[in-house]
Amino acid sequence: MPATQWKIPPLIKAYEALGAIGDGRVRIEDDRRATVTSSDGSKKYEVEMSADGREIASNDNASYWQGYVGYPAIAVLIARGLYRPPANVTDALAGVAWKELNRKYKNDLAKTIADVDQELEQGGHDPDAVRSEAEAVLTFLRALKPVRGKRSRPPAEKPAVKLR
Template identity: 40%
Template sequence: MSSNYLKTPPRIKVLEALGALADGRVEEVNEKEALVRSSDGTRTYKVYVDISRREVDSTDNGTIYRGYVGYPIISFLMTKRLLPINEKLMQSLRGIPWKKLNEEYKNYAKVMEVIIKDRELNETEVNKYIDQVLSVLRRMNLKRVQKYHEVAEE
């Protein structure tokens, strides 16, 4: 199995992961595997996490094609309480059509701006929470092992 260390994800992926939890889209299969449904329900990502070995895999585009820790991995790590969860913020992120917004704006920073404005969130608190999660994620120093051989849709 080949392995590569994964990069820190775009900031919005922390919010997407928290939104997946808020919407109940994370299903733990066993201690090391989960299924995470996309926001529009058209895809289900397979996720593998072996935290003792710092090894992960996921069938999402960010993990496969862009080499960063994709939101399905982040959401599974949150479910396992290995990453911080902000309950209040989580409730504010229910029902967001992430895929639709990402395709419409084609700019993660713009999508974050729209969500913060539309949901009337405190931008400083949101950024502080994202910084906290990304800091823990960086210290995890996760590497991708090719557990799944499927290819995500681009």
Template identity: 40%
Template sequence: MKQPPIAKLYEAYSAIADHRVQQPDVNRWQITSSDNAQYYTVISSDDAQTFSSNDNATYWQGYPGYPILAVWLTLGVLPINQKILPTFEKINWHARNEAVHNHYEQAINQFLSEQTGDMAKIIQQSLDDQMSQLATLNFTIKRNRSPKK
């Protein structure tokens, strides 16, 4: 499995914090974008070893984009750090990323600068640890052609 950039985990945390992950049936989730302009569809295989999504990162880059990461957080594949979760509420990553011309590191640094020094360190350490956990996962990632709405 191709490793996503850490920015996708930040976006996934915001999706969880804002309750933008819905599960209409057992193998399907809908994740609303941070600007509420569209939603993405994540589908898992019956054995939950294959996940597909129609977000741009998954579709074009082949790594799990933030919708799949948000589903994995929801399912407990990656544990949610409840202590940091409230800091991710109401963060419009789409607007932030667009403002820095998709230089994700700059958007993350802006977000971290808005936190207390201790909280910024806790967030960074927690998500770094989760990226290490992510590197050990063995899922198949595919794109799906579900329409974005």
């Protein structure tokens, strides 16, 4: 049975992946496995991929349930050097509280990006250059045509809180 190709994610997932790189939240475990910590630090996502990045499995909610490549997998592709964004873009997106923004705007992706664009501009960064780079990430994904790896793990959960 042929592998299923991943859908291309919404533009905001490229922003989030570039931000994860800027924050240093990607940890390469070995030649196939990596972990990505969420922007608020509450979750760790597990990503497995082939050396060429064509076969990807990830346990973030978007990848697991929505069928598109989620930001953790995109961030791992970048961390492995399969796509090389300019450092000024990843630096510009460092520190963005994605979870908080998505909650604030009730997952209205356009409003979230508009807020990020405003913050970028206030921080002296070029929002158009960042958007252009995020679009280039999606163009890279379309050309890569990644396929789903085996879904072996359910979505990441918040770590259990220990009571005293």
